[in-house]
Amino acid sequence: MAETRYGRAIAKALEDAMAEDPAVILFGEDVAKAGGPFGATRGLLERFGPDRVRDTPISEAAIVGAAVGAAMGGLKPVVEIMFMDFITLAMDALVNQAAKARFMFGAQGSVPMVLRTPHGGGIGAGPQHSQCLEAWLAHVPGLKVVCPATVGDAYGLLRAAIDDPDPVIVIENKALYAAKGELPDQPEKTPIGKARLARPGRDATVVTYGASVFTAIEAATTLAKEGIELEVIDLRSLQPWDEGAVLASLKKTHRLVVLHEAVEAFGVGAEVVARLADIGFDELDAPLLRVGAPFMPVPFAKSLEDRYRPDAKALIAAVRRLLA
Amino acid sequence: MAATIDLVMPKLGLTMTEGTLVEWKVALGAAFAVGEILFVVETDKIATEVEAPAAGQLTEMLIAKGTTVAVGTPVGRYTTETAAAEIPSPKAAPIAAPQPEPAAPQAVTRRDGARVIATPRARRLARDQGIDLAALTGSGPGGRIKAADVEAYRPPAPAMAPPEILAPMVLVDAFDPTALIALHRKLKKPFPAFLVLAVGRAFASGRIAFERGGRIDMTVAARRGLTAIAEADFKTEATDLLVIDVGKDGPAEFRPSVDATAPIALAFGRAKGERAPFTLVADPKALGHEAAFALARRLRDLLSDPLRLLL
Numbered sequence: 001m002a003e004t005r006y007g008r009a010i011a012k013a014l015e016d017a018m019a020e021d022p023a024v025i026l027f028g029e030d031v032a033k034a035g036g037p038f039g040a041t042r043g044l045l046e047r048f049g050p051d052r053v054r055d056t057p058i059s060e061a062a063i064v065g066a067a068v069g070a071a072m073g074g075l076k077p078v079v080e081i082m083f084m085d086f087i088t089l090a091m092d093a094l095v096n097q098a099a100k101a102r103f104m105f106g107a108q109g110s111v112p113m114v115l116r117t118p119h120g121g122g123i124g125a126g127p128q129h130s131q132c133l134e135a136w137l138a139h140v141p142g143l144k145v146v147c148p149a150t151v152g153d154a155y156g157l158l159r160a161a162i163d164d165p166d167p168v169i170v171i172e173n174k175a176l177y178a179a180k181g182e183l184p185d186q187p188e189k190t191p192i193g194k195a196r197l198a199r200p201g202r203d204a205t206v207v208t209y210g211a212s213v214f215t216a217i218e219a220a221t222t223l224a225k226e227g228i229e230l231e232v233i234d235l236r237s238l239q240p241w242d243e244g245a246v247l248a249s250l251k252k253t254h255r256l257v258v259l260h261e262a263v264e265a266f267g268v269g270a271e272v273v274a275r276l277a278d279i280g281f282d283e284l285d286a287p288l289l290r291v292g293a294p295f296m297p298v299p300f301a302k303s304l305e306d307r308y309r310p311d312a313k314a315l316i317a318a319v320r321r322l323l324a
Numbered sequence: 325m326a327a328t329i330d331l332v333m334p335k336l337g338l339t340m341t342e343g344t345l346v347e348w349k350v351a352l353g354a355a356f357a358v359g360e361i362l363f364v365v366e367t368d369k370i371a372t373e374v375e376a377p378a379a380g381q382l383t384e385m386l387i388a389k390g391t392t393v394a395v396g397t398p399v400g401r402y403t404t405e406t407a408a409a410e411i412p413s414p415k416a417a418p419i420a421a422p423q424p425e426p427a428a429p430q431a432v433t434r435r436d437g438a439r440v441i442a443t444p445r446a447r448r449l450a451r452d453q454g455i456d457l458a459a460l461t462g463s464g465p466g467g468r469i470k471a472a473d474v475e476a477y478r479p480p481a482p483a484m485a486p487p488e489i490l491a492p493m494v495l496v497d498a499f500d501p502t503a504l505i506a507l508h509r510k511l512k513k514p515f516p517a518f519l520v521l522a523v524g525r526a527f528a529s530g531r532i533a534f535e536r537g538g539r540i541d542m543t544v545a546a547r548r549g550l551t552a553i554a555e556a557d558f559k560t561e562a563t564d565l566l567v568i569d570v571g572k573d574g575p576a577e578f579r580p581s582v583d584a585t586a587p588i589a590l591a592f593g594r595a596k597g598e599r600a601p602f603t604l605v606a607d608p609k610a611l612g613h614e615a616a617f618a619l620a621r622r623l624r625d626l627l628s629d630p631l632r633l634l635l
Binding site: 254281282283284285286321324 | 444446464471
């Protein structure tokens with residue numbers, strides 16, 4: 001057991017997967033010589049050589065298109081899009097190729113690729129480098145989407161994603177790369193589709209994922225001083241997501257709020273809430289709420305961005321509504 | 325020629341010995357056709373509609389609804405033009421045992437017509453526990469009823485009916501009024517005044533009301549005797565002993581009813597010769613047997629020998 005940074009846990013997952021399976025290859029912008037824009041691929045070029053760890057031009061369409069082809073050809077590419085905002089340029093390869101191949105070819109083959117990309121703001125990166133667009137991808141049948149919050153899941157979900165025979169998007173968070181946490185010497189893989197109980201509680205359930213898990217824990221710690229016990233569920237996987245775990249928690253607390261950094265409208269929260277309004281209807285003792293960013297581009301100015309990102313205060317206000 | 329025929333409590337099953345007439349379906353005096361439902365009988369959990377054996381007219385209802393009578397007891401009478409020979413024995417159509425009502429949708433409105441605002445969980449809890457949400461006050465925003473409101477709800481206890489006196493104690497006795505009548509004539513004082521005096525002496529303590537001609541004539545406190553007549557008031561509030569003098573034209577014997585407001589009643593019947601009857605009726609909880617015997621004995625002694633009133 002050793003304290004490890006989130007970025008380092010990703011590098012270790014890549015290293016272990018590449019050591020285990022020669023089909024695993026890595027490419028993207030600055031992933032080789034520079035060791036990744038956030039240092040998540042540091043040391044891999046040295047260990048595995050330029051055939052397996054490649055820098056690419058600034059062309060997201062080329063990166064992801066090549067990954068789909070490599071995966072169809074039998075490799076297990078792990079590619080990186082430096083900022084999730086630029087996934088726009090790779091959407092055809094992802095949505096129309098990677099996500100459809102298994103279905104269109106009658107399950108004769110699959111696309112065992114992984115796309116890593118960071119979302120989220122808080123570093124003053126502006127409207128085009130801070131977005132959380134996971135809902136777009138979770139909306140596409142054929143894609144899996146995971147979003148690790150902890151150091152352990154940064155490792156475990158990436159390993160599971162690489163093992164998975166279908167395309168998996170691993171969404172990291174820029175604010176988390178430097179976060180520290182414990183990582184066992186022999187870390188476990190995290191099954192895709194299983195949520196994690198981040199904090200047991202009694203009075204209300206917060207469903208969240210990624211860096212927002214820590215916002216929820218912060219709010220829970222504050223509210224605990226008043227005797228209000230929040231249960232925090234870290235979804236970890238957004239597609240598929242663990243509705244059984246969420247329903248079990250709702251059956252306990254009868255109140256639920258979804259927290260995410262993404263814009264509130266038409267997001268993951270909308271899906272969770274709509275589903276629970278159906279399967280959890282008779283359990284509800286309060287309206288189902290969402291806390292997310294306002295419906296606007298991410299502002300650049302720090303003062304504005306601070307107010308834009310949902311914080312513990314916003315979550316606490318929502319919990320008070322639940323308990324009213 | 326019209327014949328008058330009894331309607332009887334039908335025997336609806338081998339083991340049936342009595343039945344309760346739960347409802348008359350035809351009004352008194354109303355005409356009915358053959359086969360029309362006349363009344364409903366309930367035994368255990370089976371309700372049975374009893375049909376008219378012939379066309380006719382209901383002329384008498386012998387028992388009120390809710391009354392239980394033995395099989396064969398006449399419950400009513402009707403007249404009919406149908407020849408007796410043509411009237412079949414009464415037919416009864418059983419009504420299936422009342423099924424538990426399917427879970428009725430929760431009342432969506434309050435008595436004032438406002439929609440009930442409740443969380444889905446509160447609705448489910450109320451449904452499971454058979455609680456009418458309209459009876460609850462919600463503690464949530466805008467009066468929304470939450471699960472906690474349902475859990476905290478305690479249905480109001482059913483109003484306690486005053487305990488019924490199933491069988492009041494009745495004591496019948498008499499005194500010889502010869503001496504009292506002589507005294508009454510000699511002193512030229514009203515006869516009831518002597519009754520007041522005697523009862524006041526005989527009854528241990530408490531408030532006594534005297535009723536004549538159907539209204540409370542006076543109320544006095546026990547043991548105050550004749551003084552009390554002068555101080556008589558006419559309040560009709562709760563009393564410990566209600567004394568009724570039926571008067572010279574009253575019945576030979578009268579058994580008054582008692583209730584919670586007047587648990588003991590004493591009625592003086594019409595005197596005949598050497599026998600002036602009186603009847604004591606009491607809720608056994610208000611007056612024990614021994615006390616009743618003693619009261620009757622004191623009354624008999626005082627009234628038969630009115631000189632004792634001096635002592």
